[in-house]
Amino acid sequence: MSQKIAALTARVNEKAAESAAKWTFEGSVPFVDLSAGAFLGEQAHGDVPHVHRFRLGNGLRLLVLVDRSAPVMSYFTWFRVGSRHEKPGKTGLAHLFEHLMFNESEGVKAGEFDRKLEENGAESNAATWLDWTYYYESLPKDRFALAVKLESNRMAKLVLRDPQIVSEKEVVANERRMRVDDDVEGIANEVLYKTAFTKHPYHWPTIGWMVDIENFTPDDCVAFYKTYYAPNNATIVIAGDVREQDVLERIRDAYGAIPASTIPEEDTAPEPPQLETRKVILKKPTASEKILLGFHGPALGDADHAALSLLSEVLFGGRASRMYRELVTTREVCTDVRGWVSTFRDPGLYEMYFTARAGTTGADVLARVDAELVKVKEEVVTEEELERAKARLELGLVQSLETASGKAEQIGFYDTVLGDPAAAFRRLEAYRRVTSGEMRTAARRYLTLDARTIIHVLPETAAATGQAAE
Numbered sequence: 001m002s003q004k005i006a007a008l009t010a011r012v013n014e015k016a017a018e019s020a021a022k023w024t025f026e027g028s029v030p031f032v033d034l035s036a037g038a039f040l041g042e043q044a045h046g047d048v049p050h051v052h053r054f055r056l057g058n059g060l061r062l063l064v065l066v067d068r069s070a071p072v073m074s075y076f077t078w079f080r081v082g083s084r085h086e087k088p089g090k091t092g093l094a095h096l097f098e099h100l101m102f103n104e105s106e107g108v109k110a111g112e113f114d115r116k117l118e119e120n121g122a123e124s125n126a127a128t129w130l131d132w133t134y135y136y137e138s139l140p141k142d143r144f145a146l147a148v149k150l151e152s153n154r155m156a157k158l159v160l161r162d163p164q165i166v167s168e169k170e171v172v173a174n175e176r177r178m179r180v181d182d183d184v185e186g187i188a189n190e191v192l193y194k195t196a197f198t199k200h201p202y203h204w205p206t207i208g209w210m211v212d213i214e215n216f217t218p219d220d221c222v223a224f225y226k227t228y229y230a231p232n233n234a235t236i237v238i239a240g241d242v243r244e245q246d247v248l249e250r251i252r253d254a255y256g257a258i259p260a261s262t263i264p265e266e267d268t269a270p271e272p273p274q275l276e277t278r279k280v281i282l283k284k285p286t287a288s289e290k291i292l293l294g295f296h297g298p299a300l301g302d303a304d305h306a307a308l309s310l311l312s313e314v315l316f317g318g319r320a321s322r323m324y325r326e327l328v329t330t331r332e333v334c335t336d337v338r339g340w341v342s343t344f345r346d347p348g349l350y351e352m353y354f355t356a357r358a359g360t361t362g363a364d365v366l367a368r369v370d371a372e373l374v375k376v377k378e379e380v381v382t383e384e385e386l387e388r389a390k391a392r393l394e395l396g397l398v399q400s401l402e403t404a405s406g407k408a409e410q411i412g413f414y415d416t417v418l419g420d421p422a423a424a425f426r427r428l429e430a431y432r433r434v435t436s437g438e439m440r441t442a443a444r445r446y447l448t449l450d451a452r453t454i455i456h457v458l459p460e461t462a463a464a465t466g467q468a469a470e
Helices: 002-013 093-100 112-119 141-156 162-181 185-196 212-214 218-228 243-255 305-315 323-329 362-378 382-401 404-418 422-431 436-446 465-470
Strands: 025-028 049-057 061-066 074-080 123-128 132-141 235-240 278-284 290-296 334-340 349-356 453-459
Touching: 002 243, 025 382, 049 243, 049 278, 061 404, 074 141, 074 290, 074 404, 093 123, 093 132, 112 123, 123 453, 132 141, 132 334, 132 436, 132 465, 162 185, 162 218, 162 290, 185 243, 185 278, 185 290, 212 323, 212 404, 218 362, 235 243, 235 404, 305 323, 305 334, 305 349, 305 362, 305 382, 305 422, 305 436, 323 334, 323 362, 362 436, 362 453, 382 404, 382 422, 382 436, 404 422
Parallel strands: 061 235, 278 453
Antiparallel strands: 025 049, 049 061, 074 132, 074 235, 123 132, 290 349, 290 453, 334 349
8 A cells, every 4th residue: 555655656746846846655554444343453344544644845744534435525734833832922823813814815805715615515614722723624525626725825825914913803802702701611711721830831721811812913923824824834634535646736736835934943831740729719690609620630642641531431421420420410519510631732631610509519519529539549440430431432433533524633633732643543442451440540640639720610699708718
């Protein structure tokens, strides 16, 4: 297979006039389609699909997964830039660009990008987070050329003049007001990260602080765009019913002349260990009290991440989980319980959310929560709980790969964060290997009750003088 793709690459390169427009084939990675019943590490029936990796002379990376199960394709552009790459005083730039990229580029007026895609039966969207930004289109396979044209144009020729920037700044400011400032859970989550992180850039929100959003200048935007929105900082992921020769030729012709940029070395300060409890009390317009907990956890690539994720499923995964049964069903002290282990490149947080039932205090909820956390640190979970947690996580992976878009997103995410486009299946194998004893070890390592962050949200009408003083 690799020899065949290398020969194809050589044929395509014969028509490339410049080295910057020539492809380098960097190998292939088995990508096993779980929906077809094949699992990595087991005997697969038929050909196992592969992710083929290429790189243009200007640094642009391309990952291709041929999937002929439907006459559609998905086109993702992942940029290795997120809020972690910003500086104090300039937070929110990565997210602002998610908006600017849909605005205006040379030859494509504001609103025309979306209109052209919709007229051709396509859907598009984008996302920005701490470690990355992506843009995607899902479209009929015969509209591939349109996606290439639009995406390459806005990578190279985005319009960044004052009217465009002022307009999008106001859109982002309103988004912040709606999703953070005027949203109880949004502001509580922001305060959780602001309090738990003191040095690492995970300290500030992806949407940015309001004062920074209001003060962005065209010069700020141009500098950010020229630095990070460059081919050598991007990876295109294509999954679907495509011909690889056509993909290589179209991407080469559209992107080959775009110059590379100089990507600065990242200057990230590691987060020092948290050695004490940090607590913040917020008074907000909410009907009942809320408790948010943040325990410093492992990075996505750390060996402990799979074990802690499975433990989180035991504690929070569905109505059969421990926290739901204890706090919602049996004790009736909560109406909502959730937990999530962050999937970041660097160590993040194990977040827990609890909404108290009316008439129940946050202190009562926290006491019940702590009792459950002590149990998983002292005793191993049952075999039934372990198998149910593994089944739920495996099902989630299977469901995420049902579409070409889902496959492309999984490939791009794991390639960007871990450098392995098929890491979803490595992770599945890691889940299968986890034992109940390893989960208890992870609980003891990360669920330190006297070194966590607590955000306690009180109703504005509460006359909790003692709590406010605390």
